[in-house]
Amino acid sequence: MNFTKATLSAITLAAAFMMSGAQASVIDTVTSTTNQKIGNDDVFTYTHDFSAEGFVIGQTTYIDGLLSVRLTDRSASEGGIINIGNQSALISAVTNNTQNQPAPAGSYYNIALNAASLADLNADGKISFTITGTSGDFYFAGSTLTVNAADAAGDVPEPMSLGLLAIGMLGLGAARRRRAAK
Numbered sequence: 001m002n003f004t005k006a007t008l009s010a011i012t013l014a015a016a017f018m019m020s021g022a023q024a025s026v027i028d029t030v031t032s033t034t035n036q037k038i039g040n041d042d043v044f045t046y047t048h049d050f051s052a053e054g055f056v057i058g059q060t061t062y063i064d065g066l067l068s069v070r071l072t073d074r075s076a077s078e079g080g081i082i083n084i085g086n087q088s089a090l091i092s093a094v095t096n097n098t099q100n101q102p103a104p105a106g107s108y109y110n111i112a113l114n115a116a117s118l119a120d121l122n123a124d125g126k127i128s129f130t131i132t133g134t135s136g137d138f139y140f141a142g143s144t145l146t147v148n149a150a151d152a153a154g155d156v157p158e159p160m161s162l163g164l165l166a167i168g169m170l171g172l173g174a175a176r177r178r179r180a181a182k
Helices: 002-019 115-124 159-181
Strands: 024-038 043-049 062-072 079-084 087-092 107-112 126-135 138-149
Touching: 024 043, 024 126, 043 138, 062 079, 062 115, 062 126, 079 107, 087 107, 115 126, 126 138
Parallel strands: none
Antiparallel strands: 024 138, 043 126, 062 107, 062 138, 079 087, 079 126
16 A cells, blocks of 8 residues: 555656656847947848747747846937837947946947847748937947747647546556555
8 A cells, every 4th residue: 555655656756757848948149249339321131040049940930038138338318210121129328338338338238129120030940130320329238039939739748638548547456456445
């Protein structure tokens, strides 16, 4: 009887562990070592490429993401626009006197990827953004794109179903032994 309880406890713990789902978080970071200057009417473009982070066309699906762009400046009166997919964010008042400061100095602009931007990223594992200067000048110091990938549930049997099946089989076996012992 002790063996059955111990076995059932071990199986229950294993099933609980198997049932815990997770999402893989993937990060692509670029840090500009040259502090790319962006002036009035200048356009700067950068592409985040996840092919080196394990992206596989048709198998990897990113379900959400956040682009964080760090800009620095050495004087006031600047403006611009960050565009990614069909989304945009206005740039204004980049923190002054931060051009030669290491991270985290500067101003951060965060854009959560919408469905259209995620579809663009999921098409080939790449997504570009542009920064257009509209007044004054400032510097691109780096960006981080963090995305969460969906679990690849189609490749292996669902852990919850396997765990429930194992617990059910153990229960049937225990009931059969109990009847045979009477």
